[in-house]
Amino acid sequence: MASSPNFVSSGSISVRLTEFCGPDPVELEMRGSWNVKDADGSILLAGSNFRGWLTPDPTGVLLGARLLGNKTCTLSTDGDAGIRLRDKTYRGELQIKTTRGASGLPHDLDIVLQLPLEDYVLGVLCGEMPSSTPGAEEALRAQAVVARTWALWKTNLSGKPLRDTPADQKFVGVDFETQAAQRAVTATEGLILAHAGELIPAFFHADCGGETANSAAVGFTKRQWAPLSGVKDANCISPFKWSRTIPASTLDSFARTHGLGNWISRLQASARDSGGRWLKIELTGPSARGPFFGEDLRTGFAVPSALWQKLTVLADGSLVIAGTGNGHGVGLCQKGALNAAQKGHDYREILKHYYPESLISTLYINS
Numbered sequence: 001m002a003s004s005p006n007f008v009s010s011g012s013i014s015v016r017l018t019e020f021c022g023p024d025p026v027e028l029e030m031r032g033s034w035n036v037k038d039a040d041g042s043i044l045l046a047g048s049n050f051r052g053w054l055t056p057d058p059t060g061v062l063l064g065a066r067l068l069g070n071k072t073c074t075l076s077t078d079g080d081a082g083i084r085l086r087d088k089t090y091r092g093e094l095q096i097k098t099t100r101g102a103s104g105l106p107h108d109l110d111i112v113l114q115l116p117l118e119d120y121v122l123g124v125l126c127g128e129m130p131s132s133t134p135g136a137e138e139a140l141r142a143q144a145v146v147a148r149t150w151a152l153w154k155t156n157l158s159g160k161p162l163r164d165t166p167a168d169q170k171f172v173g174v175d176f177e178t179q180a181a182q183r184a185v186t187a188t189e190g191l192i193l194a195h196a197g198e199l200i201p202a203f204f205h206a207d208c209g210g211e212t213a214n215s216a217a218v219g220f221t222k223r224q225w226a227p228l229s230g231v232k233d234a235n236c237i238s239p240f241k242w243s244r245t246i247p248a249s250t251l252d253s254f255a256r257t258h259g260l261g262n263w264i265s266r267l268q269a270s271a272r273d274s275g276g277r278w279l280k281i282e283l284t285g286p287s288a289r290g291p292f293f294g295e296d297l298r299t300g301f302a303v304p305s306a307l308w309q310k311l312t313v314l315a316d317g318s319l320v321i322a323g324t325g326n327g328h329g330v331g332l333c334q335k336g337a338l339n340a341a342q343k344g345h346d347y348r349e350i351l352k353h354y355y356p357e358s359l360i361s362t363l364y365i366n367s
C-alpha cells in the first residue's frame with residue numbers, strides 16, 4: 001500500500017486564506033519567537049511577540065515598517081498556534097507575497113497557510129460540520145476521512161493551494177476547534193479512501209434529498225468512479241425542502257453570459273437521474289440553444305440543489321423553483337451520515353455506504 005505513489009503525502013497542506021488576500025492591509029500578531037525567511041531559506045528578520053500590519057506595496061510586502069521584498073517570504077513562530085490574522089488564530093506558517101493588480105504592479109496581498117495535514121483536517125471538520133451534535137462521533141470520523149482524502153486528491157490534481165472556502169473545503173482556524181472534532185481526527189489519523197490503487201475524489205454535500213448523484217453524470221468527474229456512482233439514502237429522513245424565486249434579470253443575465261441572447265425562452269430537463277435530480281437541461285434563447293448541466297444552473301441561479309420538483313413562471317418573467325435537498329449530491333451526504341451515526345453505524349459502514357467499492361487505506365507520510 002505504501003508503495004503506491006498516490007498514497008504518499010508530505011504530511012502538509014497549503015491553504016489560501018482568501019479573506020485576507022487583496023489590496024487591504026491585514027492586522028498580524030505573532031506570539032513567541034518568530035522569524036521571516038526569504039525564498040532561499042535565509043532569515044530576513046526575527047524577533048519576539050510582533051503585533052502590527054502586513055501591507056501590500058508596489059515594492060513588496062511591508063511587515064510593520066520593514067519591507068520584505070516582492071518574492072515569497074515565510075513567517076513562522078516557535079509556539080503552537082502562534083499566528084493571528086485580524087481575529088483568527090492559525091497553526092502553521094504563512095507564505096506571503098504580493099500579486100499584481102489591474103495596473104500590472106504588485107498590489108494585492110496573497111497569504112497562504114502551510115500546516116500539518118491533520119491540523120488542516122481538523123479545521124475543515126470544524127468548518128464543514130456541526131461537531132457538538134449528540135451521537136455525531138462516527139459521522140465526524142467519516143467526514144474526517146473524506147476531508148483528508150479530498151484535500152490530497154485536489155492538491156495532487158491542481159498542484160495549487162486549496163481555498164479555505166466551500167469552493168474547496170471550508171477551513172476555519174484554531175478558535176473554532178472542538179474536542180469532538182479533535183477526537184475524530186485523532187481516531188482516523190492518516191486514513192484515506194481509495195479505489196483500484198488511487199485516491200478517490202471524495203466529494204461530499206449537505207443533504208442528498210434521498211439519493212446521491214453520479215459524479216460523472218453531474219459533470220464533476222470526466223470518468224466514471226464506482227465509489228461515486230450514486231446510492232439510495234434511506235438515512236436521509238425529511239430532506240430539506242425549499243422554494244426560490246429567480247428574478248427575470250438573473251435569467252436574462254445567465255442567457256447573455258452563455259451566448260443564448262437576451263433572455264431564456266425555454267428551459268427543459270433533457271436528463272434526470274432516478275432520484276429526480278436534473279442532470280442536463282436544454283436552454284433556448286433568441287440567439288442560440290444549448291445543453292447545460294443541472295449543476296451549472298444550480299450555481300448560476302444560486303439555488304440549493306438540482307433536485308427540482310416544480311417550476312412556475314410568474315407574470316413578470318421570474319421563475320419560481322421548488323425543490324428538495326441541499327448541495328451537489330455527490331459522495332457523502334452529511335445529513336444521512338449524521339442520522340446513520342445516531343442509529344449506531346460506525347464510520348467504516350458510513351463510508352462504505354456512500355462510497356461503495358472504496359477501501360479505507362493508510363497514507364504514507366514522506367516528510
Ligand SMILES: [Zn+2]
Pocket residue numbers: 207208209210211233235236333334335336
Ligand atoms: Zn442523504
